[in-house]
Amino acid sequence: MIARPRAWLALLLVPAALVAAGCGEKSEENARTGGDRSVDLMLDYFPNADHAGIYAAIADGDFADAGLKVTPRTPSDPSAPLKLLIAGKADLAISYEPELLLARDKGAKLQAVGAIVQAPLTSIISVGKDAVKTPKDLRGTKVGTAGIPYQSAYLKTILNEANVPASSVKEINIGFNLVPAMLSGRVDATLGAFWNYEGVDLQRKGRKPSIIRMEQVGVPTYNELVIVAREDTVRRDGPMIRRFMQALSDGYSAVRRNPAAGVDPLLRASTDLNRGLQTASVKATIPVFFPEDEAQPFGYMDTKAWQRYSQWMADNDLISTPDVAARAFTNEFLPGEGLGETGGPKLD
Numbered sequence: 001m002i003a004r005p006r007a008w009l010a011l012l013l014v015p016a017a018l019v020a021a022g023c024g025e026k027s028e029e030n031a032r033t034g035g036d037r038s039v040d041l042m043l044d045y046f047p048n049a050d051h052a053g054i055y056a057a058i059a060d061g062d063f064a065d066a067g068l069k070v071t072p073r074t075p076s077d078p079s080a081p082l083k084l085l086i087a088g089k090a091d092l093a094i095s096y097e098p099e100l101l102l103a104r105d106k107g108a109k110l111q112a113v114g115a116i117v118q119a120p121l122t123s124i125i126s127v128g129k130d131a132v133k134t135p136k137d138l139r140g141t142k143v144g145t146a147g148i149p150y151q152s153a154y155l156k157t158i159l160n161e162a163n164v165p166a167s168s169v170k171e172i173n174i175g176f177n178l179v180p181a182m183l184s185g186r187v188d189a190t191l192g193a194f195w196n197y198e199g200v201d202l203q204r205k206g207r208k209p210s211i212i213r214m215e216q217v218g219v220p221t222y223n224e225l226v227i228v229a230r231e232d233t234v235r236r237d238g239p240m241i242r243r244f245m246q247a248l249s250d251g252y253s254a255v256r257r258n259p260a261a262g263v264d265p266l267l268r269a270s271t272d273l274n275r276g277l278q279t280a281s282v283k284a285t286i287p288v289f290f291p292e293d294e295a296q297p298f299g300y301m302d303t304k305a306w307q308r309y310s311q312w313m314a315d316n317d318l319i320s321t322p323d324v325a326a327r328a329f330t331n332e333f334l335p336g337e338g339l340g341e342t343g344g345p346k347l348d
Contacts, residue, residue, distance in 0.1 A: 036068070041054070042084050042094065048266075048278070073090060092229055092241075098222065100226060101310055102150075104325075111229055112227065113234065114299030115299050117223065121194040123193065123199060125195070135159065139165070158218050158219065161218030179201075183207075246335045256286050259282040260279070266278060300331055
């Protein structure tokens with residue numbers, strides 16, 4: 001796996017309000033009686049450990065029990081999922097909180113309806129005797145990124161927090177060949193690879209990577225992976241989203257109990273994957289598949305965290321206003337009753 005590229009979108013303005021017709025049903029039992037429905041789910045990348053709960057829910061019949069036939073699709077271009085969703089080429093898509101906020105800022109009529117990964121996976125990774133163990137060790141290094149603006153802003157924030165002059169660090173755009181560029185010595189460290197995948201892979205290969213996670217060094221925490229829907233789907237098809245999120249919760253819960261529940265069907269769907277790596281990656285990711293607060297349902301998105309992250313994006317001139325986050329997500333369709341104002345923007 002490589003770092004995910006930014007999706008550049010230029011779209012119409014978002015309407016000021018949504019009318020969520022049909023999303024008021026609070027009973028999961030009632031929500032499951034809607035009959036069979038095909039759902040095309042656009043993945044963010046090729047099938048991998050992050051998606052284990054999706055494949056578990058398919059294999060175990062959770063989606064079928066919810067009256068849904070879910071078909072995961074792999075984008076030909078990793079920057080395309082939100083574009084394809086907007087174009088009606090998918091019913092739901094997996095993307096990233098930063099990407100969704102960037103798209104909303106440009107007018108995309110999209111909304112996150114649940115989180116798959118609660119915390120940043122993006123990290124600074126380095127190997128060798130001169131590995132970067134703390135942000136202060138970045139002084140005098142070459143750091144490779146994929147050329148994504150918010151990655152550059154992450155680096156700027158980290159250096160500022162550590163009182164390391166930005167002029168002492170050379171950022172190099174190495175595209176998406178982050179780990180090879182590091183291993184070849186072209187750069188001293190990378191910012192953009194994922195701690196739960198590239199980091200785990202390097203550990204399994206005995207490279208003893210040093211890993212610095214974004215939320216631990218000054219970057220506000222955010223949901224790395226989210227399920228995104230078009231606003232018109234949110235308005236018209238709330239029961240489908242509710243059934244999907246309940247079944248997805250069942251799938252990820254099965255993976256938490258037994259990682260093989262997700263790894264086995266994942267490997268059947270993508271035979272070139274390595275079982276050992278996928279299993280190790282799933283095990284590493286399980287803690288961030290679920291909210292820290294066990295009282296919150298699977299998929300929960302914290303309003304204050306989204307506000308802090310959007311404020312950070314605005315402060316770094318990545319989006320025009322932090323208000324972009326105000327209607328960028330909803331917890332209305334998560335397992336259990338709609339959470340209303342305590343769980344994110346209520347659809348009314």
